[in-house]
Amino acid sequence: MTTLRIAGGSVLRPDMSVSEGDVLVDQDAGEILAVGDTDGADEVLDADGCLVMPGLVNAHGHAAMTLLRGYADDKPLGAWLQEDIWPAEGELGPEDVRAGADLALVEMIRSGTTAFADMYFHVPEVAAAVDEAGVRARLGHGVVTVGKDEEEAIADNEESLEVAREFDGDAGGRIETAYMPHSLTTVGEEYLREFVAQAREADVPVHFHANETRDEVDPIVDERGVRPLEYADSVGLLEDGDFCAHGVHSDADEIELLAERDAAVVHCPASNMKLASGMAPVQQMREAGVTVALGTDGAASNNDLDLFDEMRDAAMLGKLAADDAAAVPAEAAVEMATAGGADALGFDSGRIEPGANADLAVVDFTAPHLTPVHDHVSHLAYAATGSDVRHTICDGSVLMRDRDVLAFDEARVRERAQQRAAAVAERARDV
Amino acid sequence: MTTLRIAGGSVLRPDMSVSEGDVLVDQDAGEILAVGDTDGADEVLDADGCLVMPGLVNAHGHAAMTLLRGYADDKPLGAWLQEDIWPAEGELGPEDVRAGADLALVEMIRSGTTAFADMYFHVPEVAAAVDEAGVRARLGHGVVTVGKDEEEAIADNEESLEVAREFDGDAGGRIETAYMPHSLTTVGEEYLREFVAQAREADVPVHFHANETRDEVDPIVDERGVRPLEYADSVGLLEDGDFCAHGVHSDADEIELLAERDAAVVHCPASNMKLASGMAPVQQMREAGVTVALGTDGAASNNDLDLFDEMRDAAMLGKLAADDAAAVPAEAAVEMATAGGADALGFDSGRIEPGANADLAVVDFTAPHLTPVHDHVSHLAYAATGSDVRHTICDGSVLMRDRDVLAFDEARVRERAQQRAAAVAERARDV
Structure with a gap:
């Protein structure tokens, strides 16, 4: 020994x-x-x-988005995604994702983060970076079916499941995986029903975005007559081990449902503030017994991957949301960033x-x-x-x-990220 | 040269x-x-x-409160002040204030802050620390008259004016001063009328807290039938050169008044979140032409003096307050922390x-x-x-x-602050 x-x-x-x-x-x-x-x-x-x-646990993010740190800021979510982020992401090849993931890993290790969850694409590149870096991660391929025909939609879902099966247990057990449908409004119901069931058979949990903005909640309520997390529950989501990002606009019934099902919420306070999404009811969630973790979200909406910022933001925003300076005390912030994150991601860490x-x-x-x-x-x-x-x-x-x-040559990682980011920006703005 | x-x-x-x-x-x-x-x-x-x-400008704070960093957190404002902060401040002697100010100056210089405003007591100690440190400051003695008899109240006001006269232009011109009545609810109207007039004669501006919490606004509205800043205006405050801290609960008429009078507001987003005070209408203030600066407030309600945190908080909270991701963009945050702060404090810096x-x-x-x-x-x-x-x-x-x-032996400053803080805590908790 x-x-x-x-x-x-x-x-x-x-x-x-x-x-x-x-x-x-x-x-x-x-x-x-x-x-x-x-x-x-x-x-x-x-x-x-x-x-x-x-070690701190960054329970929701998109690591390779470090290449887009400061690429576009201060715009409403829709315009930001459509005019800036999606066109740039469309230019990201596997080597770009690797360069961005390496940069994210250096940044996370330097700020004490030892585990993270990642929803992105070119997942084999992210897995290779995690293997080399030595951290722990729950990785997945993000699925979007809106705007795709049936064949493309199925292929995207299958890729997410395939990646989840292939990399689970990789890197000496440091890598685990999840099936990752992007959100309740960007993946069709028929696909959720089919592939969530397949994820259960493959014994991998599910990670998705939920209730981030009002624009995401209202259409579901209007169309289906139920709250988004009730809809999620009805298609087989919210099992023990599942974790959803944001949960900003969750009502008391949805909070109760999360607690009953033992599904975790990843609170991303900086991203929620920067995109003006709203204030998550973190104090109520914790009082109801929901497992709450913290996440930075991608570096384009934060703009760093420092969980110490997230602890501070969570404690401070939690007080404002509850209109009570005693809400979300320091201990709660630290617990969410450590044990809460580990519980959400299913790692025996955080204590x-x-x-x-x-x-x-x-x-x-x-x-x-x-x-x-x-x-x-x-x-x-x-x-x-x-x-x-x-x-x-x-x-x-x-x-x-x-x-x-120790695992990376920092100067080289920075240089490569700078070069690739500049090239991506040039390609995206040329389109 | x-x-x-x-x-x-x-x-x-x-x-x-x-x-x-x-x-x-x-x-x-x-x-x-x-x-x-x-x-x-x-x-x-x-x-x-x-x-x-x-250089960054920290336009509102209480430097020596570094000794109380982390001394008490996560409590509602009233209980926090009455149970923890005021009893501890009652134990601070001149040497404690000097030790806390030295620590604050080291922290500010290390985070790029070159000018600050300070409202506290034992001001000669703060001035000596500023002189040695080499930064620029607008200093003053904070006056409270509630709970005091007339003689004590007058003495406290006179001390504030005396200090303002004595130290103005000190440290080779790096120190300027202000008369600093604590707030519109903690200093009686008769004293405000008398001593604000004397401050005008002495040609020093006035710095005070205003509209920080609803508890501070409601009594004035109930008792006087006007908004707090209208009351402030009526007693001679809000002249060009004056600056008030917080302004969280300011309505459109008050914002207009601030703009007309060219009085500045010092926005303290971290303190406002941590004490659950509310969200200042920063975007509206800037659109109305109000000079907005940034401040950390004291280290007991922040809990550091890093203006970079304040820029991030101001941009992010400003978006949430305006329900618009385009509000308070990065440029506005940087402008408030530099030129805005210099304008608020009357220094030809910030550009x-x-x-x-x-x-x-x-x-x-x-x-x-x-x-x-x-x-x-x-x-x-x-x-x-x-x-x-x-x-x-x-x-x-x-x-x-x-x-x-360069000016301080950091290890010695830290050691002395740690010792004095421990002794203050022991005395305060023995009382």
Whole structure:
């Protein structure tokens, strides 16, 4: 057994208490062995002045959209998608997706994220990037059937299922998958019914967008006379293990349904604010017992992949949504970004306890903006940023040591992303 | 003439365009000499891969509250103030205020802030810290008269005026001052009438909190039958040069009044979200021609002093408030944090042009989360953080070079702040 000891810091425990002590890791099994007074180890990682916390979980995003970071902003959702994002995405080839995914992975590792969910296309490229980077991921191919004929629509769904079957368990078990119909309004009912059933047979969960904007809710209510998540339930979605992004415009009955079915919601506060989508009822969801995770969404609507921003946004927007400064406290924000995310994605991560995956972020608390330390958890939610992360560990392996990302040549990743992004923009604007 | 050349980067111009070029500074005058192709200079500061932007302006805050960062969170405003903040502030002596101000100054310089406004007490300590740090500030003593007898109330007002007279023009002109009645509900009408008039005679502007929460607006409307800013106008406030913090609950008539009087509003989006105060109508204010600046408010309600967070929050919350993704675009956020702030505080800073104060932040654009660069201004508003600032310059002097703050021993500032904060917390909780 090869062991790693993260030594000399404080540790964030699952009950959100903080105690001094080490974290001892079994690197072969990729698991936490012990927390507290430990000794020895093959390798020691210094955590003096640091807090060891669970690696952050980015439970909804589109990694390769880093190439479109800052490409178009400050436009209403429809115009933004139709005039800018979709034309640019139409120009993304497999190598572009790989370049964007590599950049996203460098950014996530540098900000303490050890697991993420990704809905995109050219999934084999994303899987190869995840394999190389060393993080954990639940990957899938996003399906859209509107505007497609039956043959194309079926092919798109089949690709999503095929990818889910092929890559599940890849990268030494770090990659799991999902069937990913884009949303309840962009995939036809007949396809949802057929392919959700096939996903159940293949034993892969389902990830989709739901209730992001009013424009997505109203047509379903008008046409079907039920709320979107009631419709989702009726076509076989919302089983335990499924997770939907956003859920901004969810009413009390839908929240109850999510809790009953044990389907998770991925709250994306920055994206919801930037696209003026609205304020998700996060406090009500948590009170109802819904598993709530956090996600950055794509870098084009955020515009970074730093989960520390998302914790801060979730706590602050959650208070505004509830009209109550006591709503979504710091502990809730940190829980959603760690255990909540891991629960949503079905990973045994997100809690520092023996037997759990050794997915960890070591946060340096000696910066001026984290001084003084009255309360570590408050600082994680309200004052820390991704650049305060000193080391990142996933599956027992050190992915970043002293701000140096080990698997990638950062300068090369940045250079390639810059070149490919410029070429994509040129092609898209020439069309 | 001693000159400084910031060389090899790009420059953010007052019209929000970006061009390659140098910035040449007259260090004796503290002014920008030229922008573009320049040559020579006594000192050269490398800006390769960087954007030179105006130093950020933090137009409303309480610097020494850094000692209370994370001391109490997630409570409704009233309980938070009465149970936690006021008892702790009651324990702050002059040396505590100096320790907290030093910490705030280190944090602000590290995140590219070159000017700030401060409303607090033990102002001579804050002034000494500003003098040593090298930044620009408009300082004042905050007056509260509710709960005080007439003698105490007059003494508090007189202290505010005295401080404003004494420190105006201090630190080689980098310090200016204001008379600072805390708010329209915490200072009695008779005192406002008397001391605002005295402030006019002393030629110092007035800074106060207004319309932060509904609880502050409703009593004035109920009691006086006018909106709070109409009342403010009636007692002599809202002259050109005055600036009020928050303005969250301002109606169309009040916005019109602010524009007519040329009084500025300091928008504090993070604090407004964290205390569930509401969403300021920033887009409407800007459309009406009101000068809008940005502020962090105190570190206890934010919880950091990073204006990059405030730009992002202002752009995102502004869209949500306006229910329009096109509202408060990136350019507006950057403008509020630079030229808007300088205009609100009456400093000839915030724009990179010959003759303006040489108050500058040099932002490194080579980080993964700022790659690719489709649009520099988008990145400033949505993706950059204070830790991306490489050099900070104020009044022609380099305050931070390659992340090294020159005027302070950072480790000592942090250590002293930690010790004093712990002692304050212990005293406050013993009471």
